[in-house]
Amino acid sequence: MAGPSTFNQFDKLLDSIAEVVCVIDKDFRFVYVNQACEEMWGYQPEELIGRPIFQLIVNIDRAATQQAIEQFWKDGESYEFENEYCHKDGSVIAMSWIGKKDSHNKLIYARGKNVIQKRMQEKEVEMLSLIARETVNGIVIMDAQRRISWINKAFADMTGFAIEEIKGKRPAEFLCGLGTDIEHIQEIIRKVQRGEAATIEMLGYTKERLPIWAAIQLQPLFDKTGGIDKIVAIINNITERKRLQEQLDAELKQQQQRITAAVIRAQETERSQLGRELHDNVNQVLTTVKLFNEIIAESVTDHKELLKRSSNFLQMCIDEIRRISKRLAIPPLSEVGLVELTRELVDSINLASKFEVTYSLKGMHAIPISQELQLAIYRIMQEQLNNIIKHAEASMVMIALAYEDDQLFLTIKDNGRGFDPSIKRDGIGLTNIRSRAESLNGSFHLQTASGRGCYLQVAFPLDKVEVLS
Template sequence: MKRPSKPLSWLPHGQKSHGLKFILTGKEEKYKSLVENSIHAFFLTITDGTILETNNAASVMFGYTAAEFKTLHRSDFIDHNDPELAKALELRKQTGFAMLEATGIRKNGERFPVEITSTIFMDTDGVEKSSTMVSDISERKQAISAMQLSNERYNLVVKATNNLVWDWDLESGDIYRSGNSLAAVYGHSANDSICSIDRWKEYLHPQDKDRINNLLEQYIHSPSETSFHLEYRFRREDGSYAFIQDKGYIIRNRQGKVIRMIGAAEDISERKKTAMAIEESEQRYKMFVQQSTEGIWRIELDKAIHIHTPLDGLIKYCYKNAYIAECNDTFAKMYGFEKASEVIGMPLHKIMPEDNPDNIGYLVRFFNNGFKVENEVSYETDKDGNQVILLNNMVGIVEGDYIKRAWGTQRNITEQKKAEEALAESENRLRTIIQTDPECIKLVNREGMILEMNPAGLAMIEAESAEQVIGKNACQLVLPQYQEEFRKMMQYVFEGNEGKMNFRIRGLKGRELCMETHCVPFRNAAGEISAMLCVTRDITEKVLLENSLNEERKIRHRQLTEAVITGQEKERTQLGEELHDNINQILASTKLYLECTLKGDKPRTDLINESKLLVEKAMSEIRKLSKTLLPPSLGEVGLLQALNELADLIKQTNELSVLIHWNNVNENEVPGKLKLTIFRIIQEQMNNVIKHAEAKHVAISIERQNNLLTVSVKDDGKGFEAELKRNGVGLRNIGSRAEVNNGVVNIYSKPGAGCELVVQFPC
């Protein structure tokens, strides 16, 4: 073919056109713009390879500047050792056009595949030049290599695999399947039922159908995807579903449109079941880990260490290089954090202090016991610096004599440890109390054998050591007359009740003591009654004191009875004397006056009037006598008014001044019997003053202060020795009346200094 004689323009890659005119006028700028903006390298050269012009894409592709290109020959960036290049240049010489694949060489020496399209033309000056376009086809080559590899794999899979190989023609919609695995994979005996894409889609699981349709659409319309991967459930002929995995390649035409999809279908049902089982197991594991009440953790070392490293070296290495790699939230919360993510990556030494010997011992036992320990206690630190006591189980993972990590669980026993320490302290305190308690504390079993006894108990029974009584029957110490009752009490206590008893014992050296015991069931950890706990005290002195008090009570009762009888006799004597010496004489005089009046012829008015006066006097005397004998109606007139009347009566017959002082007393709060007692005590003391004191003034005081009601009768008489007069009848009567109301009587008197009677009652 004859070389073209007119200038030719460069055409886009892949087009072949010759003999077009290159018109500079009006189109040169458009041409330059097209060249400069092209993604392909453009070269304007002389046919011998000398470079005249390049575009920017050439610099980007080969790494030379435009100026550098003008100093180069095409052989500097196109490999001329390729024999195909010489053939192409010869073809271009003959036809004016050539296209070939060659090897480009970048400035940095990198070689890469290129496609060259070159046209020869004559410029306006008649100089023969060439317009050359170079394209980097590295990606295309890779795609072709991948396609070749895919074809090889396809052929190999068809021959060697049990998978079902298929070819889907997108234009026709038909699917060709090869191999004998149709039934094994899809569970269908013939391809006819699923030979088209539409029929094939009918057998997809309803829950997978939309997803697979969407994926297929994405693959088909993707501009660059070369492979695909699908997983779905497919209905077999028997109605069951198989898990299918499809993998393959996408075939495109020159325009990049997907025209075929070639793949291999594999039944992965068993694998899926296994994966689902693993996933379920993993979920159970995660649920267990997250919901566990124990901290679960994994510690990693930055780098594995040989297990035969010296022990000190292993421990130091762990503290320096171990960190928390995995844990649950429970673990994190033990250190004051909320989430596991806050702890992940934390160095071991941050939470487990190296200076605690218990922690070092924990690691020593871990390394010495074959990298496994159980129920080891560690003393660690939370984020606020507080100590946390943990109970740990740990297992190390050893691979090829190197330990890399360890798994473990832990429980927070801080409160338990504190409780144990408190319990130990309480037990020590209780034992100290028992050992120092002055009462006998002992444990006795069902047979009555003494199991334990404190020092005070040993001293009570005259034992020099515990060995003398431990294992001996407690009944042997009890006097015979109390032994049967003691055995009954033991049986009652072992039935779950509390028992009390007073009895007498004889010590090992013969001393007899009166004892009081209180026994309760002693239960073991299972709640069973295993022994009887007895607290026994020596009440010998108490019994002797009570006997003494009883005797004193008897004497006091006799004295009280004697005082009452004496008082009654005194009152009767006074009554008799009063009736005989006073009232009887008045009545006798009245009788005499009346008799004289009756003897005369005329009644004597003067005698009748005198008799009337004597009768009135007798009535007055009887009234006064009755007031001294009968208790005052204090409920009607009140204690204060009764005392005022008593004072007025005394003033009428005696030259004695009586002053009554009443302070902070509410009569409504004082019981009636107590008010009567106070009145009789004051009445008795006033009689004593009138008869013996020779006093001119008496002060009666009743006041309430600090829950005490104090009654005082104070005179300015001649006084007496208080100790010598205490056994008088009047004072005994006062003491008896006060004692009945839990009162206390005190007498303060000296000769010439008057007397004060003070009685205090609780109120």
């Protein structure tokens, strides 16, 4: 027969258990409860002995719990159920119970544990499952050997494969094709096998062998020992993005080719024009000077008049070469500056042309701008004024340089005959202007029509910090 020491040891054993162990009589009152009730409900065992268990159960669960226990008294030897209890501090504790009845003594022996964490995990799993099912991204779950165990609807729709067709297979067995970068995929696989997350963009193929680009995120999941248990792949269909990128790259390449061709044509035009000017002007004058010198050398008479005329012709050559040089190479901007160059350009046009050029400046003296931008603006003015001289038949041209709202604006307006911008033209002047503007992140705006002159504006963004420095 067990002595008192044995019972004491048994009580200590029960008190060491983290789960609540209790005995309830036929009136649903506590006859015994171990020390775990303090951790679970906030009460000492002596506070609960003789109290009905329903005083701890939340109101919404009381009727269902009473019905379950009464049914258990009638029919069952053991039972399992879950309900919720009020902690002494007012919080709610969800518990899972396992019980057995003693019909002879009309007692129930029960063991209960906290299932709050379990319920939270179940809700989390339920939420993740819902997300996985409903997301537009494809999701694939694989084991440590990369064999597929589950796919969502989005992946099935994306590839055309049903889970029954690919379960147990590795993705590479049915997704890869001639255009797939196998070496890169193997490199990513090795990274995942080392326990690292990885991202890859790959070209795969649907069930109908149609190409599909996918951005894939691979995440290994680990078991309790630290080994890889599962691998989750999240797949985003980027086929359309890739198509648009390829289209954009092709258009940029074509645009660059057009710009390069325009630059080459401009260089050849400039060289041809320079060659004609040297041949038609300088060369003919120098030929005349050479003829005069030969006459003087072969004659014994005094030829002061020929010498004077030769000197004048040489000065003409010097002036012509200076004019050509000035057009090709402007003075150093660090010494002259854009405002002064604009003034000189306007003055030279007014002296040589049949139309009048006026210009205005706003806010230009307060801003330092790069020599590269100054040169681009100067060349744009040269190009457009040259266009006006050749084609516009204008009598008035207005140039405006203005700094407003962190932007530098160049506006050139004439009252010439204008043109229809929808008609493709052979000239490259406006193409050069647009290219110069866009090369420095500028914008280009042209407004013209037949008989209505031409309005051209380019705008360049300037950094506030740069302007104020």
